[in-house]
Amino acid sequence: MLHLEVRAGKSSIAPATSNRHWLGGRNLYTRDAHRLIKLAKSNDITMQSIIMDRLFEAYFEQNGDITDRAMLREIGVAAGLEAKVVKDWLENDQGGEEVDKQAKAAREGSGSGVPYYVIQGMYNIDGADDPAAFSEVFHKVESKEDGT
Numbered sequence: 001m002l003h004l005e006v007r008a009g010k011s012s013i014a015p016a017t018s019n020r021h022w023l024g025g026r027n028l029y030t031r032d033a034h035r036l037i038k039l040a041k042s043n044d045i046t047m048q049s050i051i052m053d054r055l056f057e058a059y060f061e062q063n064g065d066i067t068d069r070a071m072l073r074e075i076g077v078a079a080g081l082e083a084k085v086v087k088d089w090l091e092n093d094q095g096g097e098e099v100d101k102q103a104k105a106a107r108e109g110s111g112s113g114v115p116y117y118v119i120q121g122m123y124n125i126d127g128a129d130d131p132a133a134f135s136e137v138f139h140k141v142e143s144k145e146d147g148t
Helices: 031-043 045-061 069-078 083-091 096-108 131-146
Strands: 004-007 020-023 026-029 116-119 123-126
Touching: 031 045, 031 069, 031 083, 031 096, 045 069, 069 083, 116 131, 123 131
Parallel strands: none
Antiparallel strands: 004 116, 020 026, 116 123
16 A cells, blocks of 8 residues: 655755745745644545645735735635634644644755655655656555565
């Protein structure tokens, strides 16, 4: 069985902090966006995907400020989370400790791309790698599972 983990790592366009990205020349600290993703994941993995899609859309397609808590609340509610739950989560720093630990692990790890993939807990691929890198890893996984 294939196990794929996707992590946000250090961005090649950002300083050495893994949760910083660029918007219109401004350096953004996306910790709250990552906390919203944690909230969604605790509810439903499908909701997590919806929120991630909406965050990417807001940031990359609409030049939206994903550090803005009002925008994050809007994204969360549109994905199906209760407005009060999202508001409380963001205002009370819920999920912050876990996000901080993951950011620290990403900074200390070897990943430098966003996203950063960990396959079967042993193969690492940076987000900007050639698609052939995925194919090569999948073949390795398949060979190990077949015992060849």
